[in-house]
Amino acid sequence: MLLKPRVESDELKILRFLNNRMILPVKDKKRYIYLEKGYRGEMFFDQLTADLQPKFYIINDLCLEFNNSVFQIDTTIIAQDKIFPIEVKNYEGDFYYDNDSKGFFTLAKDEIKNALDQLKRSKSLLNPLLKKHGFYLPLEGYVTFVNPEFTLYQAPLNEPIVYPTQLNKFMEKLNKIPSKLNERHKKLAELLISMHQTDSPYKRLPPYEYHQVEKGLTCAKCQSFVPSVSGKYFTCICGYKEDVETAIIRSVREIQLLFPNLKITTNLVYEWCMVIHSKKVIREVLKKNFVVVGDRHLRYYI
Ligand SMILES: [Zn+2]
Structure with missing residues (x-):
């Protein structure tokens, strides 16, 4: 058991x-x-x-x-x-x-x-x-x-x-x-x-900073960078299909793990994913799946 x-x-x-x-x-x-x-x-x-x-x-x-x-x-x-x-x-x-x-x-x-x-x-x-x-x-x-x-x-x-x-x-x-x-x-x-x-x-990791790592949305299955996203779903060259909401949540978790001191904002996730062109979509996903902290202009998510 x-x-x-x-x-x-x-x-x-x-x-x-x-x-x-x-x-x-x-x-x-x-x-x-x-x-x-x-x-x-x-x-x-x-x-x-x-x-x-x-x-x-x-x-x-x-x-x-x-x-x-x-x-x-x-x-x-x-x-x-x-x-x-x-x-x-x-x-x-x-x-x-x-x-x-x-x-x-x-x-x-x-x-x-x-x-x-x-x-x-x-x-x-x-x-x-x-x-x-x-x-x-x-x-x-x-x-x-x-x-x-x-x-x-x-x-x-x-x-x-x-x-x-x-x-x-x-x-x-x-x-x-x-x-x-x-x-x-x-x-x-x-x-x-x-x-x-x-x-x-x-403490065991090599030193790295936000500006050093390549940005972009990656495939959940094969890790390759997704070249473009349109609509609610996208399909990677490996054939793996994922909905945009899941991909955004996954990307946020990745940022949180890599950079635990960074505040998750719409702009940050937009910059990180690169291929999701609607900040509104990102904002909606963050609002729905994370806890909002702070007022309008200083808003971030945990
Ligand atoms: Zn893939």
Whole structure:
């Protein structure tokens, strides 16, 4: 039973918008691609856990803190006698495991994040955190590699890793675990969800300003800039059709996320979208869907 669905992080959303509207510095572009890929892998894994029998509680994407250390768990499955913290990795391509250094490397010998270490760290923090709140269920963690194009050479045999070809078996194995949840498990799940932290993404972003980013209305599906809009609907070159009202609301949300300090006014949205030629239409949409603050000439929307 899913108790906490996964949502896209603000950081991913902002980087996606920025990537579309400016040239990101190399390091931020890399991070954007990493986050986008990671999210897709997690969504894929969510589809698998969605089919598990309802005898488990499933909590997606937890960010917790214990003893001033922050840790993240991609998927947490609570069963009657055990908790399964699961790390989901969407690595694609050929990698190898080096037994001496216990590290993961690309074939070009670049070391990548060690998912086993990440899992170990999460477990070592989750365990005392739960004990502190009076929960003593043992933890059984796994690292799952979900991309079908992932290969690991010299894979270690005795590590809790689930490879792409083993995912279905893994789900079957989970389904076979006898489990009956009670109020105590519910309390545990609610505790974890209540401790989930969402931190501000703004400190990790590259510097950007309003005048630096390209303006224009973008397609909700393929992100390309919409060349022109006439009437109540428009169709992107990708074939996606959207009504103008939804597109304006979406654009306002984008401005709000990118520039939380800017006041949303008719003129600002007009300038941002570029292809909606009626300020009256924009004003009506803002009035209908947002809260008006201030008097006539200083009016803005939240
Ligand atoms: Zn499109």
